[in-house]
Amino acid sequence: MPTADDLKDRIEQALPGARVAVEDLTGGGDHFRAEVVSDRFSGLSRIQQHKLIYDVFGDEVGGPIHALSIKTSTPGDGR
Amino acid sequence: MTNDEIRAFLENAIQENKVMLFMKGTPNEPACGFSARASGCLNALGVQYSALDILPDPRIREELSGVSGWPTIPQLFVNGELVGGSDIVLEMFESGELAQLLGAEQPQATEVEEEQPQKRPIGLENRLG
Numbered sequence: 001m002p003t004a005d006d007l008k009d010r011i012e013q014a015l016p017g018a019r020v021a022v023e024d025l026t027g028g029g030d031h032f033r034a035e036v037v038s039d040r041f042s043g044l045s046r047i048q049q050h051k052l053i054y055d056v057f058g059d060e061v062g063g064p065i066h067a068l069s070i071k072t073s074t075p076g077d078g079r
Numbered sequence: 080m081t082n083d084e085i086r087a088f089l090e091n092a093i094q095e096n097k098v099m100l101f102m103k104g105t106p107n108e109p110a111c112g113f114s115a116r117a118s119g120c121l122n123a124l125g126v127q128y129s130a131l132d133i134l135p136d137p138r139i140r141e142e143l144s145g146v147s148g149w150p151t152i153p154q155l156f157v158n159g160e161l162v163g164g165s166d167i168v169l170e171m172f173e174s175g176e177l178a179q180l181l182g183a184e185q186p187q188a189t190e191v192e193e194e195q196p197q198k199r200p201i202g203l204e205n206r207l208g
Contacts (some may be wrong), residue, residue: 046167061150
């Protein structure tokens, strides 16, 4: 069962330099929320930004990772 | 129904319906908080939309993700294009972008009630309380 730290590490590896916070929403290791701030998102639509994160986990989303809520932004967004 | 037939049905639904929501459960009885959130945003905007429950057959979800390239449910399509899942729908609702996209008027209260997504009157006391 993945932990919030596992998810954070994997997102950080896929998007070097990103600021990543992952929260296990239920404590059950299957519902997570990820907030990611990365330069990689600039110029991308929200769909494309979220897909970059989903792609890190492939088939695991909808499988062992039952739900992954995502919030993306770029450093320039000032959030 | 074969998988190909399911896929053709889904592709047709996406093309034929201006605002098409694929969800778990129905707008009146959503079976998942994320689906409730997405349908709740549409309800709050008062727009007409079509909704399809993906739960009756697991192949619906498989084929839908094949069509959209999006792994989770709900999925909102507008004018044949994937807009996003529940996070994006909520973000766009709160920013007013969803109302703009759908040609709807942004409601004054932007709180989305997840448990009761049905249309309901917004009382003044809700905003003052």
